[in-house]
Amino acid sequence: MAQSGIKIMKRVEDIKKSRYGRISNKRKFNEELHFSLGESYRKINFLLNKKSNGKSSPTAAINNMSNGKRNSFNVGDMVWAKTGKYPVWPGIVITDPETNKFSKNENMVPMLHIYYCNDAYKRNWIKLKQITKFSGKEEILNEIPKITTQISRSKLKVKWNQAVEEAEYLAAMDKDQRISSFFANKFLASNSSLINKAESESSTEQKTPSKQSAMLENNFNVNQQIESNHNEQTLLNNDSKDHPRHLIPELCRQFYANGWVTGTGGGISIKYNDHIFIAPSGVQKERIQPDDLFVQNLKGEDIMGPNAEKKLSKSQCTPIFMCSYNERNAGAVIHVHSKDVVKLCLLNPENELRITGLEMIKGIFNEKTGKFYDNDEELIIPIIENSKYEKDLVDTFKIALKKYPSTSAVLVRNHGMYVWGSNWKTAKTQLECYEYLFQITIFKKIHNV
Numbered sequence: 054m055a056q057s058g059i060k061i062m063k064r065v066e067d068i069k070k071s072r073y074g075r076i077s078n079k080r081k082f083n084e085e086l087h088f089s090l091g092e093s094y095r096k097i098n099f100l101l102n103k104k105s106n107g108k109s110s111p112t113a114a115i116n117n118m119s120n121g122k123r124n125s126f127n128v129g130d131m132v133w134a135k136t137g138k139y140p141v142w143p144g145i146v147i148t149d150p151e152t153n154k155f156s157k158n159e160n161m162v163p164m165l166h167i168y169y170c171n172d173a174y175k176r177n178w179i180k181l182k183q184i185t186k187f188s189g190k191e192e193i194l195n196e197i198p199k200i201t202t203q204i205s206r207s208k209l210k211v212k213w214n215q216a217v218e219e220a221e222y223l224a225a226m227d228k229d230q231r232i233s234s235f236f237a238n239k240f241l242a243s244n245s246s247l248i249n250k251a252e253s254e255s256s257t258e259q260k261t262p263s264k265q266s267a268m269l270e271n272n273f274n275v276n277q278q279i280e281s282n283h284n285e286q287t288l289l290n291n292d293s294k295d296h297p298r299h300l301i302p303e304l305c306r307q308f309y310a311n312g313w314v315t316g317t318g319g320g321i322s323i324k325y326n327d328h329i330f331i332a333p334s335g336v337q338k339e340r341i342q343p344d345d346l347f348v349q350n351l352k353g354e355d356i357m358g359p360n361a362e363k364k365l366s367k368s369q370c371t372p373i374f375m376c377s378y379n380e381r382n383a384g385a386v387i388h389v390h391s392k393d394v395v396k397l398c399l400l401n402p403e404n405e406l407r408i409t410g411l412e413m414i415k416g417i418f419n420e421k422t423g424k425f426y427d428n429d430e431e432l433i434i435p436i437i438e439n440s441k442y443e444k445d446l447v448d449t450f451k452i453a454l455k456k457y458p459s460t461s462a463v464l465v466r467n468h469g470m471y472v473w474g475s476n477w478k479t480a481k482t483q484l485e486c487y488e489y490l491f492q493i494t495i496f497k498k499i500h501n502v
C-alpha cells in the first residue's frame with residue numbers, strides 16, 4: 054500500500070506540474086493507477102457578457118444555435134454550456150445523482166444536467182437554450198470569433214484552455230469510456246489528498262490502527278461513489294446483448310415475425326435491476342432502436358427517455374406492465390396482438406380458458422405453487438373484456454390477478470394477451486408455450502376432438 058501510494062503520489066506531482074501533461078500522460082497514468090488500486094478503479098464565464106447589439110455575444114450566439122430546438126442530447130454527450138458570467142464552457146451531459154435524471158422541465162423550461170470539464174467536478178442544471186453540441190476549440194472559435202478576444206483578456210484563460218483540451222480528449226472516446234474516464238479523474242483528485250496524507254504520515258510516524266482504518270474507510274467511500282456513478286450509467290446503457298436496450302428491439306423483431314406485434318400493436322417491458330425499460334407507443338414494433346426506449350423506476354418516475362426529437366411516447370400498456378411488476382414481481386412483461394388469442398376467445402365465450410392434456414403445459418409456471426405445471430394438470434387462464442384504452446384494462450386486470458393467483462397470463466377478448474415471467478427468458482418461453490397451446494386448442498374446438 055505504501056509503495057503503491059508513493060507511485061501514485063509521484064504521478065500526482067507530475068500532473069500538478071503540467072495540466073497538459075495530465076492529458077498526454079493520462080493513459081500511462083491510468084494504467085498505473087489501475088495497477089495500484091486494483092479492480093475498483095475501473096468502475097469507477099468570459100465574458101464580459103456584453104450585449105453588443107446582441108450580434109456576437111457568446112450568449113446570443115449560443116441562444117441562436119439552440120433556440121426553438123427540442124432536446125436532442127443524451128447522457129454522455131459533450132456540450133458547450135453558457136452560464137452566468139462564465140465563458141462558454143465544455144461539459145458532459147450526465148445524470149444528476151440526486152434526482153437520477155439528466156433532463157427536466159422547470160416551469161416549462163427544458164434543462165440538462167451538466168458536469169463541467171476541468172472545474173473540480175462542478176455540475177449544474179442548465180437551460181437547454183444555453184447549451185449546444187460540443188464541436189472543438191477551432192470550431193467554436195470560428196463560430197463565435199469574439200471568444201478569442203474575450204478569453205485572451207480573461208483570468209480564466211488557462212483554465213478554459215485546459216478544459217477545452219480535456220473535452221477534446223474525452224470527445225474522442227465512446228460514451229461509456231468517456232464517463233468512466235471523466236470520473237477516474239475525480240477518483241484521482243479525491244485520492245491525491247489521501248495519498249499525500251498517507252505518505253506524510255508514514256514518513257514521520259507509525260500509523261495507528263484507527264488512522265489506517267479511517268484512511269481505508271475514506272478510500273472505500275470514494276471508490277463506492279465512483280462505482281455507483283459508473284454502475285448507474287452501465288445500468289442505463291451498455292453494449293451487452295442481454296441488456297434491455299438490445300433485447301427489446303430484438304424480441305420485438307422476433308414477435309413481429311410470428312405475427313404477434315403487427316400493425317404497431319403489442320408492447321414489451323423488461324426490468325433490469327430497479328430500472329423498468331419500456332418500448333415506445335404506436336410505432337412499428339419490429340423497427341424499435343435501442344435508444345427509443347423509456348426507463349422509469351418501480352414508482353413510475355421517469356429516469357430516462359429517447360431524444361425529444363424522436364417525438365416518442367411511452368407504451369400505452371405501461372399501467373398493465375407496472376401492475377405485473379408490482380403485484381406479481383414480474384421481471385418482464387409482453388403484450389401481443391395474436392390472432393390465435395382473438396380466435397380462441399371467440400370460440401370460448403367464458404371468462405376463463407381451460408387447457409389440459411398437452412405436453413407444452415409443462416412450459417407454464419404456476420405462480421401459486423412456485424412450480425412448472427405437469428402435463429396432466431389443468432391450466433386455467435383468465436379472460437377479461439376489452440376496453441377503449443389500454444389503461445382502462447387495469448381494474449379488471451387486477452381483479453383477474455387476485456382471482457387467478459396461479460396464472461402468468463391474462464387474455465383480453467377481441468384484443469390479445471399479457472404474459473409475464475420472473476425474467477425475460479421465462480416471459481418469452483411462456484408466450485411461445487401459450488401460443489402453441491392456443492393453436493392446438495383452436496384446432497380441438499373446431500374439430501371437436
Ligand SMILES: CSCCC(=O)C(=O)COP(=O)(O)O
Nearest residue numbers: 317318319320334335368369
Ligand atoms: C393498433 S394498436 C392499438 C393499441 C394497442 O392495443 C397496443 O397494444 C399498442 O400499444 P403501444 O405500446 O403501441 O402504446
Ligand SMILES: [Zn+2]
Nearest residue numbers: 318319388469
Ligand atoms: Zn394492445
